[in-house]
Structure formats: C-alpha cells, structure tokens
Amino acid sequence: MNELLRLSGLTVGFAGAALPVLRGLDLELAEGEAVALVGASGSGKTLLARAALGLLPPEAWQQGQVNWRGVEARLAPGGWGALRGRGLTWLPQEPLSGLNPLLTVGAQVSEAARQHQGLGHQDALRFTVDLLAELQLPSPMELLYAWPHELSGGMRQRVLLAAALACGPELLIADEPTSNLDTTVQRDLLAVLDRARRARGMALLFITHDHDLVPLVADRCVEISDGRLVERVSGRHAHEGARAPHTVRGAAPRLVPGNAAPALSARALVVRHGAAESVPAVAGVDLDLWPGRSVGLVGESAAGKSSLARALAGHLRPSSGVVSVGCVAAGSDRGAAARAARRRVQMLFQDAGASLNPRQRVGDTLIEAAGAAHPGMVSRLLAEVGLDEALAMRHPHALSGGQRQRVALARCLATDPAVLIADEPTSALDGGTRARVLELLTRVMVTRGLAVLLVTHDLDTALSFCDELLVMHSGLIIERAPAASFALLRHPHSRRLLDCRPAALASTSGWRDAPAAPAPAGGRPFSGCPLAGACPLQNASCFKELPPLAELAPGRWLRCPPASELPPPQFIDTI
Amino acid sequence: MSDEVTTTAATAAPPAFLRLNEGTNALRAGLGILLLVAVVALLAPWLAPGDPSALGPAADRLLPPSAAHPLGTDMLGRDALARLVHGSRVSLLAGWLSALVAIVLGTGVGLVAGTGPRWLDRLLMTFTDACLSFPRIFLILLLVSLTRPSLTLTMLVIGLTGWMGVARLVRAETLSLREREYVAAARGLGLSPWRVGTRHVLPSLWPTVIVATALRVGSAILTESFLSFLGLGAQEPTVSWGAMIQSGRPVLLEAWWLTAFPGLALALTVVGCNLLGDGLRGRLDPRRMKAARHE
Numbered sequence: 001m002n003e004l005l006r007l008s009g010l011t012v013g014f015a016g017a018a019l020p021v022l023r024g025l026d027l028e029l030a031e032g033e034a035v036a037l038v039g040a041s042g043s044g045k046t047l048l049a050r051a052a053l054g055l056l057p058p059e060a061w062q063q064g065q066v067n068w069r070g071v072e073a074r075l076a077p078g079g080w081g082a083l084r085g086r087g088l089t090w091l092p093q094e095p096l097s098g099l100n101p102l103l104t105v106g107a108q109v110s111e112a113a114r115q116h117q118g119l120g121h122q123d124a125l126r127f128t129v130d131l132l133a134e135l136q137l138p139s140p141m142e143l144l145y146a147w148p149h150e151l152s153g154g155m156r157q158r159v160l161l162a163a164a165l166a167c168g169p170e171l172l173i174a175d176e177p178t179s180n181l182d183t184t185v186q187r188d189l190l191a192v193l194d195r196a197r198r199a200r201g202m203a204l205l206f207i208t209h210d211h212d213l214v215p216l217v218a219d220r221c222v223e224i225s226d227g228r229l230v231e232r233v234s235g236r237h238a239h240e241g242a243r244a245p246h247t248v249r250g251a252a253p254r255l256v257p258g259n260a261a262p263a264l265s266a267r268a269l270v271v272r273h274g275a276a277e278s279v280p281a282v283a284g285v286d287l288d289l290w291p292g293r294s295v296g297l298v299g300e301s302a303a304g305k306s307s308l309a310r311a312l313a314g315h316l317r318p319s320s321g322v323v324s325v326g327c328v329a330a331g332s333d334r335g336a337a338a339r340a341a342r343r344r345v346q347m348l349f350q351d352a353g354a355s356l357n358p359r360q361r362v363g364d365t366l367i368e369a370a371g372a373a374h375p376g377m378v379s380r381l382l383a384e385v386g387l388d389e390a391l392a393m394r395h396p397h398a399l400s401g402g403q404r405q406r407v408a409l410a411r412c413l414a415t416d417p418a419v420l421i422a423d424e425p426t427s428a429l430d431g432g433t434r435a436r437v438l439e440l441l442t443r444v445m446v447t448r449g450l451a452v453l454l455v456t457h458d459l460d461t462a463l464s465f466c467d468e469l470l471v472m473h474s475g476l477i478i479e480r481a482p483a484a485s486f487a488l489l490r491h492p493h494s495r496r497l498l499d500c501r502p503a504a505l506a507s508t509s510g511w512r513d514a515p516a517a518p519a520p521a522g523g524r525p526f527s528g529c530p531l532a533g534a535c536p537l538q539n540a541s542c543f544k545e546l547p548p549l550a551e552l553a554p555g556r557w558l559r560c561p562p563a564s565e566l567p568p569p570q571f572i573d574t575i
Numbered sequence: 576m577s578d579e580v581t582t583t584a585a586t587a588a589p590p591a592f593l594r595l596n597e598g599t600n601a602l603r604a605g606l607g608i609l610l611l612v613a614v615v616a617l618l619a620p621w622l623a624p625g626d627p628s629a630l631g632p633a634a635d636r637l638l639p640p641s642a643a644h645p646l647g648t649d650m651l652g653r654d655a656l657a658r659l660v661h662g663s664r665v666s667l668l669a670g671w672l673s674a675l676v677a678i679v680l681g682t683g684v685g686l687v688a689g690t691g692p693r694w695l696d697r698l699l700m701t702f703t704d705a706c707l708s709f710p711r712i713f714l715i716l717l718l719v720s721l722t723r724p725s726l727t728l729t730m731l732v733i734g735l736t737g738w739m740g741v742a743r744l745v746r747a748e749t750l751s752l753r754e755r756e757y758v759a760a761a762r763g764l765g766l767s768p769w770r771v772g773t774r775h776v777l778p779s780l781w782p783t784v785i786v787a788t789a790l791r792v793g794s795a796i797l798t799e800s801f802l803s804f805l806g807l808g809a810q811e812p813t814v815s816w817g818a819m820i821q822s823g824r825p826v827l828l829e830a831w832w833l834t835a836f837p838g839l840a841l842a843l844t845v846v847g848c849n850l851l852g853d854g855l856r857g858r859l860d861p862r863r864m865k866a867a868r869h870e
Binding site: 313314315336339340342343345346347349351354355356357358359360368369408411414415 | 755756757759760761762763764765766767774775778779
C-alpha cells in the first residue's frame with residue numbers, strides 16, 4: 001500500500017511552556033487505512049491533527065516534517081491549500097460551531113463539492129442530495145434548505161461529515177466526532193462513517209479518548225502518551241488493557257432495610273422550563289432515595305435527567321409535586337427553615353471547576369460550607385476525599401480536574417448532608433481519574449450512610465456504582481431495576497441504550513447494518529407512550545394511553561406492557 | 576528518522592513590545608498621565624508660580640509665553656501657568672467625586688435589580704430607561720439655573736445624571752453571574768441571599784465596576800469643563816479649565832495660548848482616564864488573567 005501521510009520527528013510546543021506537548025513522534029498512514037489515535041484529554045491529540053493539517057494555532061511552534069505522499073506538505077506545489085480538501089480534510093468535534101449558522105445545509109455541503117470536485121451549481125446540489133441520502137439523513141431534498149439550528153446534534157454531525165466527504169478526501173481526520181453525542185446517536189454516526197469510508201477506500205485518522213470506540217472504526221490503534229506515540233498491536237488489545245475496573249462496588253447490591261425511612265422522596269414531580277402548557281422536562285416522577293444506597297439515573301440527553309436532579313436538589317422549583325427531605329416537605333424555597341432543609345441535599349456538578357468560586361481558596365470554601373470554622377475541620381474534610389491539606393490554600397484554577405471534583409465533594413460533605421445528587425460527576429474526567437472518583441463516592445456513601453442519586457449517560461458506570469437503575473425518557477421513568485445485571489432491563493428503549501454501548505457494539509457482528517432508529521418526535525403530541533412509533537414492540541394501545549409504571553417483580557418496575565409479556569431477553573452480558 | 580530536522584515557527588514572532596499583554600501599555604500610560612496630573616493637583620500651591628488670582632499690571636495683559644510667564648498671561652494679567660496648575664484640582668476633584676456618586680448609585684441600583692425579585696427589577700430598569708431618555712444636558716442646565724452655580728452642585732448633578740449606564744452594566748453582569756454554577760452551589764449550601772450576594776456575586780463584579788469608574792471619570796471631567804465653559808460650573812475665584820477656555824474664547828485669535836493649554840491639559844487627562852480604563856479591563860478580565868499566568 002502506498003504511504004499517504006507521514007509525520008516524522010514531529011515536535012510541537014507553545015512559546016513559553018517548559019515542555020513541548022508533542023515530543024518527536026512518528027506516524028505513518030497508508031492509503032485506505034483506518035487508524036485510531038487514543039489519548040487522555042490534554043495529551044495533544046488535537047494538536048497532532050492540526051499539525052497534520054498545517055493548521056497549528058499561531059502561538060505554537062513546530063519541528064519535524066509532515067509529508068504527504070512522500071513530499072513535505074509545506075513545500076508541495078500549491079502548499080497546504082492544494083492539499084486540504086481533496087487530500088486530507090477535517091471533521092471537527094463540536095457539531096454546532098463547525099457549521100455556519102447563516103448558511104443552509106445545502107449551501108455548506110455543496111460549496112465543498114463545487115470547490116473541490118469542480119461541479120456546477122445544479123450538479124453540486126444533486127451530489128449533495130445523494131451524499132445526504134448515503135449518510136441516512138431523512139428527506140435529503142428538504143434538508144438542503146434547512147438551517148443548522150433546526151437539526152439535532154447527531155444530524156448536525158452527519159451534515160459536517162457530508163461536507164467533509166464532499167471534498168472527496170483521501171484522508172479524513174475526525175477529531176472526537178462523537179464525544180458530544182448520545183451512545184445511540186454515536187452508533188448511527190459511526191456506522192455511516194465506517195460505511196462511507198469503506199465505499200470510498202478513504203483513509204481515516206480517528207481521534208478519541210474512548211478505547212471502546214477503537215475496534216468499531218479502526219484497523220490499527222496508536223496511543224499518545226507523554227507526547228509520544230505507542231503502537232498498539234491491535235485495537236482489541238488496547239481496548240481490553242485500558243478498561244477501567246468495573247467492580248467499583250465489590251459487594252452485592254444493598255437492600256432497603258424494612259423499617260428505614262427514605263432520606264428523600266419525590267411524589268408526582270413535574271418540572272417545566274417554559275409556560276404552564278409547555279412540554280414538561282420532568283413529567284410526573286415518583287422517587288425514593290434511601291440512606292446508604294445509590295440510584296443510577298440513566299437516559300439520553302434531553303430525557304429530563306438533569307432537570308429532575310436539579311429539582312430534587314432544590315436548584316429548580318418544580319411546577320407541581322412534592323419533594324420531602326427526611327419527612328419534611330421542602331416546598332417553599334425561602335426562609336431559614338427551607339435553607340436548612342436544602343443543606344441536607346447537596347449536589348455535585350459535571351463541571352466541578354465551574355461549581356467552585358474562582359476567587360475563593362479551597363479552605364475558605366469548606367469553612368463557608370460548614371458554616372463555622374472548627375479546628376482541624378478543613379484538613380479532616382480534605383483527608384476524607386483523599387486530598388492533602390496543603391491544597392486548602394489553593395484557588396480552584398490551580399487544581400486538576402479530579403482534585404476539583406474532590407474539593408466539590410468535600411464542600412458537599414461539609415454540610416453533613418443526608419442526600420447527594422451527582423449530575424454526571426465523572427463524565428468530564430479521564431478513565432483512571434473517573435474510576436478513583438467513583439471509588440471515593442462509594443466509600444463516602446457507605447461510611448456516611450448517604451443516599452446518592454447518580455445521573456449519568458454511561459450505563460457501565462451506573463451498573464458498577466449503583467444499587468438500582470432508573471431509566472428515563474421524555475421526562476418519565478420508564479424502567480426501574482436492581483443494578484445487579486443489565487439482563488434485568490427489559491424496556492425496548494433500555495435495551496437500545498444497552499446495545500448501543502461501544503463495548504456491546506464491538507461484540508456484535510453486523511452492527512453497521514442495523515437500521516438507524518427514526519428520530520423520535522419532538523415533544524409528545526399524543527397521549528400514548530413517548531416511544532410509540534420508534535419501537536419494535538409497539539401495538540395499537542401504545543398510541544392510545546401512557547402505560548403505567550407497573551411492578552414486574554419486587555424492585556423491578558416497567559412502563560411497557562408488551563415488553564413485560566415477553567420472555568427475558570436473550571442477551572450476553574458483556575460485563 | 577532523519578537527522579536533519581527542519582525548524583519552522585508557525586508564525587514569525589511579533590516584536591517584544593507588541594507581545595506584552597495588550598492592556599499593559601495602556602495601563603502604564605494611563606496610570607502615568609493620571610499620576611502626573613494628581614501630583615500637580617496635590618502640590619498646586621507649591622508648584623504654581625504665584626497666586627492664580629493675582630492681577631498683574633496693565634502692561635502684563637495678554638502676554639505671549641515667555642520666561643517670566645511660561646504659558647503667558649490672560650486679559651487681567653494673571654499668570655496662565657498658575658491658573659492651569661490650580662485648575663487641575665477642580666477638574667480632578669469634580670471628575671472623581673461625580674464619578675463616585677454615579678458609580679455608587681449605579682452599582683446599587685444594578686445590584687438590587689439584578690438580584691431582587693422580578694417586579695423590582697422591572698421597576699428599577701424602567702426608571703433607569705426613563706432617566707436615560709431624558710436629555711441629560713437640559714436637566715443639568717435646569718438644575719444649575721434654579722440655584723446659584725457652584726462646584727458642589729455641579730459635581731452632584733453630573734453624578735446624578737451619569738449613573739444609568741453603570742446600573743445597566745452592573746445589572747447585566749449580575750444576571751449572568753447569578754446563573755453560574757458556583758452561585759447555585761452556594762445557594763445549595765443554605766447560605767443566606769445576603770451572603771451569596773456579597774461573597775459570591777459581588778467580588779466578581781469588581782472588575783466591571785472598576786473599569787466603569789475609570790471611564791466615567793474621563794467623561795465627568797469633560798462634562799464639568801463643559802459646564803464651566805457655559806459659566807454654570809465653578810465660579811470665580813475658583814479656577815477651572817473649562818472656565819479658562821471660556822475666558823480665552825473672545826481673544827482666541829490674539830492669544831491662542833489661553834485656550835490651547837487648558838484644552839491640551841483637559842484632553843490629556845481624559846485620555847489618561849480612558850487608557851487606564853482600557854488597561855484595567857484587559858488586566859481584570861479573568862480569562863486574560865489566566866492567560867497572563869500561563870505565560
């Protein structure tokens with residue numbers, strides 16, 4: 001095979017920084033080859049991609065060579081401009097900012113086709129329609145005249161992919177194209193990307209932080225660490241070597257003691273973000289959180305997970321329904337009594353950095369949270385979350401991501417709470433840090449007897465950390481099951497979430513050919529099940545009325561009558 | 576890997592004085608100018624060559640700049656340099672005090688509107704908009720002409736008519752600050768609204784307020800001179816730059832120095848304030864501060 005791209009001795013650094021980010025790395029890519037580039041955040045993955053495209057930020061300097069088909073790209077006839085587009089092109093991470101909001105989809109995609117394929121206006125539009133159809137975008141003719149803001153995240157990312165493919169590139173550099181997408185949407189995007197790549201014989205450099213994605217898209221995997229590349233023998237190998245430990249909990253799920261009272265309970269909770277007649281973000285949820293037990297709340301984005309979490313923590317005022325903390329209704333949000341009740345429920349945020357006051361030192365934050373300064377309290381709290389007490393003098397910007405989340409946890413603990421609501425607390429962290437923070441959460445929960453609600457989109461995290469799983473969709477809880485095994489989940493939507501996990505996809509042959517699910521209708525125009533219309537088990541009654549959350553077995557509740565009549569799914573648990 | 580390694584800087588490095596934080600130069604220049612004016616104002620009785628109100632002999636009237644009178648003399652034979660040096664006191668005092676009145680009022684209104692209940696926000700902002708829509712200069716003229724013109728009144732009036740912009744700025748900033756997650760977290764800790772406001776919202780407001788102050792001072796100095804020019808500001812024997820320009824106006828063609836030097840001093844001071852404001856904005860912006868730390 002012919003060599004396409006070769007980086008030799010590539011060193012990239014920033015002026016003034018002590019060490020270069022990339023330190024003399026070599027990478028070769030042949031025609032039609034798919035290579036995954038894996039690395040933790042901040043390891044220089046994106047910088048490498050930009051160096052390969054000749055698009056380094058102005059404050060960066062570079063040493064070493066970037067060769068395209070054996071010629072140094074900088075010195076090739078026409079320079080970089082002649083290579084980009086037809087030679088190599090770029091699929092960015094952020095689908096919204098990657099598209100021009102003032103141009104229609106058709107204009108953006110056909111522009112690339114006109115520029116690089118030399119097509120006329122009409123031909124370029126026809127080409128665009130074919131391309132959109134190939135990427136399984138619904139009704140491509142109408143899509144030509146759609147604006148980026150009218151599309152969902154997954155559709156935007158596919159439009160970006162179409163614009164990249166319209167250049168007719170020999171190499172596509174995809175920079176974390178799925179990291180902002182739900183797993184279900186991610187599966188569909190990876191499937192169309194892989195098919196399009198194979199159909200064109202295009203080479204692919206797929207940049208990701210997720211080892212699980214490697215076997216899905218790449219023949220070969222290189223890992224970036226310490227500014228150098230380490231070749232992995234096969235994608236599969238890297239995938240197994242780097243998996244985070246999955247048995248964080250260790251013991252069997254804790255059971256609810258017979259006589260205990262729930263630490264927090266919600267009844268018929270409804271949250272609306274708009275007017276009274278708007279579609280609710282949380283549409284009538286009943287929920288109990290028990291001391292010393294953790295509940296995992298999973299679902300796609302926009303399922304209402306965060307709204308529910310924030311309403312339970314008292315950060316959002318529910319439109320109706322009751323939240324009671326330790327048998328005291330936390331209804332009103334004013335006055336000293338309500339504030340005292342609120343202290344019993346603490347919240348951990350996804351972005352710990354944003355949740356800490358940038359102008360406050362760690363120690364001051366903890367003292368303020370505790371309400372009084374007892375001697376030794378700060379160092380005790382920091383020790384409880386596994387931090388050195390010297391960190392008390394630091395400001396949040398001088399902490400790492402994992403340390404910030406630990407400080408945020410210490411701040412929660414300073415109020416001696418009964419309930420901890422954690423909204424995606426680890427999704428911004430890298431694999432190893434993530435596992436350690438989850439371990440810490442488990443330890444704190446057990447030693448303090450905290451009731452924990454863990455909001456996450458990552459089913460594996462939920463299974464390994466939690467005692468019970470709640471699956472949410474359209475503001476409703478559609479399934480409740482003990483977190484002993486994924487095999488206990490029966491709802492068709494839960495199954496779909498499970499099947500779309502990269503780890504599950506890797507062991508499923510033919511996942512690329514599975515049909516993309518039709519996009520669920522926005523809102524809920526009829527009174528039936530929110531998933532009716534996009535569900536393999538649907539029958540006439542699904543459209544008529546919302547099925548109740550019915551108890552299937554002790555601890556197992558399901559909002560899907562057809563699924564409850566089915567035999568247990570034939571399912572190989574990948575864990 | 577080959578032994579030859581080509582070196583390419585991604586771009587040619589800009590010259591050193593441009594690579595500095597852009598705010599730094601403006602900050603230094605502004606600070607330098609204002610310090611100079613402040614020193615002159617503080618030490619006016621010692622720096623000035625003589626009494627600014629002492630009338631000279633008839634022969635000394637409208638003398639051009641010379642060794643005895645570096646900036647010349649006015650129609651009454653008074654030394655222009657002495658008057659200029661003493662005038663700096665009025666300009667600075669009027670600028671800072673009236674800016675202070677505007678800032679305190681504006682910050683208070685903006686903070687209450689930004690943190691308070693929605694009806695209060697509506698009320699205060701409607702009031703602010705009403706004040707903004709009222710032609711400011713007519714209000715000043717009306718108030719000043721109702722009573723005897725004086726420096727105190729001028730400062731008060733400039734302050735009372737200059738707070739609206741600050742109020743809107745502070746309110747907007749407060750609204751964005753109170754949506755931050757750390758403010759939500761502070762509320763979740765059960766802190767009182769007062770404490771959340773003073774500990775978690777207000778400190779992040781300071782940069783905005785400080786920058787607004789520096790910029791307000793410049794515009795207040797201009798307004799004061801303008802009022803003095805119209806004869807509505809400080810009255811004789813108090814010397815002010817605006818009044819000096821006014822008194823030089825009838826003899827502009829014969830004695831250019833009577834208007835040029837006070838005008839120059841005025842322009843320099845206002846530029847200093849604006850440079851200081853711009854420089855501070857660059858310095859106090861947390862994102863810029865972060866960048867500066869990483870350098």
